[in-house]
Amino acid sequence: MKRRAFIATSSAAALVAATPAQAQLFRGRKLAALVERCRAHLARSFPASVMAQPATETFLAAYAEHALDRPDLFPEDGAFFHFLTSTTVIAHVETGEDLSFDVIFDPHDAPCSNHLGALYAPVGEHDA
Amino acid sequence: MFPTLTRTEAQARHWDIIIAGSSFSAMFFLQGLPKGLSVLVIEKGRHMTHAEQIASGFRNLEAVPMNNRSGHDKEWVFHSLLGGNSNCWWACTPRFHPSDFRMQSLYGVGEDWPLNYDDLAPFYQEVEEAMDVNGGGSDHVLPRDKPFPYPAHLPTRSDKVLRAHSDLWWAQPTARANGGPRAQCCANGVCDECPIDSKYSVLNSFDRLAYDGAYLLTETEVRAARIEGGRATGVLVRDADGEGEISGSAVALGTNALFNAVILLRSGVDHPKLGVGINEQVAQNVLIDGPGLGYFGGTSVTGHGYALYDGPHRANHSGVLMETYNAPMELRPDPGKWTERLRMKIIAEDLPRDDNRVVLDGDDYVIEWAGHDAYAWDGLAWGLERMQSILPDGLDFWGWTEPVKTEKHAMGTHRFGSDPARHVVDPDLRVHGVDGLFALGSGVFPTSSLANPTLTLSALALRAGRKVS
Ligand SMILES: Cc1cc2nc3c(=O)[nH]c(=O)nc-3n(C[C@H](O)[C@H](O)[C@H](O)COP(=O)(O)OP(=O)(O)OC[C@H]3O[C@@H](n4cnc5c(N)ncnc54)[C@H](O)[C@@H]3O)c2cc1C
Ligand code: SF4
Numbered sequence: 001m002k003r004r005a006f007i008a009t010s011s012a013a014a015l016v017a018a019t020p021a022q023a024q025l026f027r028g029r030k031l032a033a034l035v036e037r038c039r040a041h042l043a044r045s046f047p048a049s050v051m052a053q054p055a056t057e058t059f060l061a062a063y064a065e066h067a068l069d070r071p072d073l074f075p076e077d078g079a080f081f082h083f084l085t086s087t088t089v090i091a092h093v094e095t096g097e098d099l100s101f102d103v104i105f106d107p108h109d110a111p112c113s114n115h116l117g118a119l120y121a122p123v124g125e126h127d128a
Numbered sequence: 129m130f131p132t133l134t135r136t137e138a139q140a141r142h143w144d145i146i147i148a149g150s151s152f153s154a155m156f157f158l159q160g161l162p163k164g165l166s167v168l169v170i171e172k173g174r175h176m177t178h179a180e181q182i183a184s185g186f187r188n189l190e191a192v193p194m195n196n197r198s199g200h201d202k203e204w205v206f207h208s209l210l211g212g213n214s215n216c217w218w219a220c221t222p223r224f225h226p227s228d229f230r231m232q233s234l235y236g237v238g239e240d241w242p243l244n245y246d247d248l249a250p251f252y253q254e255v256e257e258a259m260d261v262n263g264g265g266s267d268h269v270l271p272r273d274k275p276f277p278y279p280a281h282l283p284t285r286s287d288k289v290l291r292a293h294s295d296l297w298w299a300q301p302t303a304r305a306n307g308g309p310r311a312q313c314c315a316n317g318v319c320d321e322c323p324i325d326s327k328y329s330v331l332n333s334f335d336r337l338a339y340d341g342a343y344l345l346t347e348t349e350v351r352a353a354r355i356e357g358g359r360a361t362g363v364l365v366r367d368a369d370g371e372g373e374i375s376g377s378a379v380a381l382g383t384n385a386l387f388n389a390v391i392l393l394r395s396g397v398d399h400p401k402l403g404v405g406i407n408e409q410v411a412q413n414v415l416i417d418g419p420g421l422g423y424f425g426g427t428s429v430t431g432h433g434y435a436l437y438d439g440p441h442r443a444n445h446s447g448v449l450m451e452t453y454n455a456p457m458e459l460r461p462d463p464g465k466w467t468e469r470l471r472m473k474i475i476a477e478d479l480p481r482d483d484n485r486v487v488l489d490g491d492d493y494v495i496e497w498a499g500h501d502a503y504a505w506d507g508l509a510w511g512l513e514r515m516q517s518i519l520p521d522g523l524d525f526w527g528w529t530e531p532v533k534t535e536k537h538a539m540g541t542h543r544f545g546s547d548p549a550r551h552v553v554d555p556d557l558r559v560h561g562v563d564g565l566f567a568l569g570s571g572v573f574p575t576s577s578l579a580n581p582t583l584t585l586s587a588l589a590l591r592a593g594r595k596v597s
């Protein structure tokens with residue numbers, strides 16, 4: 001038991017001792033992997049033309065940052081939800097508006113950015 | 129904000145009226161009172177600002193002791209802080225249906241209310257103006273003399289599909305701002321803690337609730353009304369420093385259906401129906417898929433459906449009220465059909481039962497809960513089945529959830545009516561047999577309606593205040 005405790009302590013110490021550059025590299029790899037997983041997930045639902053948009057890439061990068069440190073999330077499902085609520089993808093598909101992304105919708109951290117609310121309705125949506 | 133006092137300062141005076149609680153029923157009663165009275169508002173909880181509530185997520189949720197024999201999970205939700213549940217409500221503000229007031233005469237169920245829709249209509253209007261309620265499209269069923277203070281929120285795609293199909297779908301009336309002094313509601317969908325303070329609350333409306341001569345005492349619990357020689361002469365209170373008495377010529381309880389009953393029981397009000405019949409609506413969420421459905425509405429809950437609300441079915445079981453949601457939203461993974469899913473809540477009315485009751489348990493209390501009446505459960509089952517036939521072609525059920533554990537609308541614990549033998553409270557919300565003692569709030573509701581209770585309980589409290597001379 002004593003020996004196991006010693007190993008655990010020493011491996012924790014090794015982690016703490018990682019240089020900032022190493023830690024950043026590690027995080028960068030995790031981010032890239034998460035982006036890939038979320039991209040693959042979105043590609044099952046959205047056409048290639050949507051997946052090829054620069055805003056989709058920007059979204060995926062921002063979403064991965066948003067989700068990386070949240071073990072409580074199902075990241076792929078979250079990516080799907082946030083792609084629809086944080087970008088103009090519906091308007092883009094339906095009316096050809098540019099696909100744009102600004103911020104990940106979160107009712108508390110970014111209130112009033114729900115892209116499925118009236119504020120972001122596609123042009124003409126609420127014309128009488 | 130009202131000027132605040134310490135308990136010692138409050139005890140040094142004799143008040144014309146003491147009001148327990150600081151939420152809807154208390155505040156609208158205060159609004160109705162004639163000018164020039166000295167009024168003490170006593171609130172059990174403390175003042176937590178909106179920012180503090182958002183930051184901490186804490187609102188002093190009451191742990192409600194319950195002996196639940198129903199076989200179903202059950203919850204009750206009450207928050208003890210300045211403004212009570214006005215801090216966390218969703219601000220859905222429908223009027224009750226005219227038939228809700230006449231359930232016994234029309235359907236042989238429950239009891240008629242001692243007043244009707246037309247009696248309450250002017251008070252509904254006043255409360256709607258005070259809360260900046262928005263709405264529209266419902267006048268053919270819920271008649272009104274004046275338009276809604278503000279126009280309805282923009283509908284969702286789903287609402288448009290439903291409204292094109294039948295004129296029994298319309299915008300849910302709400303106090304989530306669409307015009308008026310508060311921030312415009314923007315469909316965040318977390319209304320119990322609205323991050324932009326858009327919905328009406330007591331805290332964000334204090335300047336409009338001001339009353340010359342009203343003072344506030346917080347962090348002080350009213351334990352009982354003091355009743356001497358058949359009249360209320362003050363209250364017994366408890367705070368961190370101990371217990372004491374405060375004198376007044378009249379006492380109004382606005383502490384909600386649960387705590388009003390507890391206070392009346394502790395005060396020695398002896399009535400076979402006191403605390404008996406606690407109930408609330410029962411509800412279930414349904415998901416519907418189909419072409420044309422979608423979002424882009426102006427608020428969280430955007431629509432109401434009344435096709436299954438009123439009618440002869442109410443002789444046998446409840447109808448259902450349908451609510452359509454814009455946020456939080458449900459989405460589909462199917463290519464091109466991402467938003468073609470509608471979350472709808474269906475809500476059935478409960479009936480008060482003698483075996484559901486609030487009783488004292490030593491110094492404390494407990495809810496004896498036998499369960500919702502079969503009238504509600506049968507109504508929910510009927511609603512689920514009938515809904516399929518009233519939806520436009522092409523829309524289908526995708527699934528539904530378990531019934532929710534609570535609608536957060538407790539009522540019926542001190543029902544009102546003109547017969548002192550059967551009713552705890554009279555039609556003007558005065559406790560039968562005790563001069564100067566009022567019991568406000570949804571505790572007075574003889575039947576529960578299918579609709580949200582707060583606009584109605586606020587209108588009743590305003591009306592009761594107006595009757596004070
Ligand atoms: C999450 C949630 C969402 C809701 N949404 C809606 C909605 O959309 N529409 C709707 O119509 N209704 C809604 N409701 C119900 C609504 O909140 C209640 O109907 C309403 O708040 C009742 O008002 P009230 O003044 O009678 O009591 P409360 O709001 O419960 O206030 C009671 C007050 O009395 C105080 N108090 C309690 N005991 C004592 C005591 N012994 N001494 C002194 N003070 C005391 C409390 O601290 C509180 O301030 C919702 C409720 C919840 C919890
Ligand atoms: S929908 Fe959003 S903005 Fe509107 S009341 Fe609810 S939380 Fe507030």
